[in-house]
Amino acid sequence: MSGKTDTVETLIQNTASSLAEARGHREQLKSGLFLYLHQAYELGLDPDEVVDVLGVKQPNILDxxxxxxxxxxxxxxxxxTLDPVIAPVYGH
Incomplete structure (x- = not known):
C-alpha cells in the first residue's frame, strides 16, 4: 500500500503544480484535469477517492x-462533465 500511497502523493503534487502553472488558462486547466482523472483511475482509485483527492480531503489538489x-x-x-465519461473507461 505504501507504493500506491507514494504514487498518489506524486500524482497530487504533479497535478497541483500543473494546475498552478495553468492559472487563468481554461484549456490548460481542463487538460490538467483530464490527465489527472486518467492517471487517478489508472492507479486504481475509485470515484470517491478521485474527487476526495481533487478537492475534498486535506491536502487536496485544488488547495x-x-x-x-x-x-x-x-x-x-x-x-x-469529464468524470462521467472517463470513469466508465476504467470500469467505474
Missing part, C-alpha cells in the same frame, strides 16, 4: 494549486 475561485469553479464544472 495546493492555489487557484482563485473562478478557476476552481471552472474545474469543478469540468469535473462534472
Amino acid at each position: 495546493l494549486a492555489g487557484l482563485d475561485e473562478h478557476d476552481v469553479h471552472f474545474l469543478l464544472e469540468q469535473y462534472e
Whole structure:
C-alpha cells in the first residue's frame, strides 16, 4: 500500500503544480484535469477517492494549486462533465 500511497502523493503534487502553472488558462486547466482523472483511475482509485483527492480531503489538489475561485469553479464544472465519461473507461 505504501507504493500506491507514494504514487498518489506524486500524482497530487504533479497535478497541483500543473494546475498552478495553468492559472487563468481554461484549456490548460481542463487538460490538467483530464490527465489527472486518467492517471487517478489508472492507479486504481475509485470515484470517491478521485474527487476526495481533487478537492475534498486535506491536502487536496485544488488547495495546493492555489487557484482563485473562478478557476476552481471552472474545474469543478469540468469535473462534472469529464468524470462521467472517463470513469466508465476504467470500469467505474
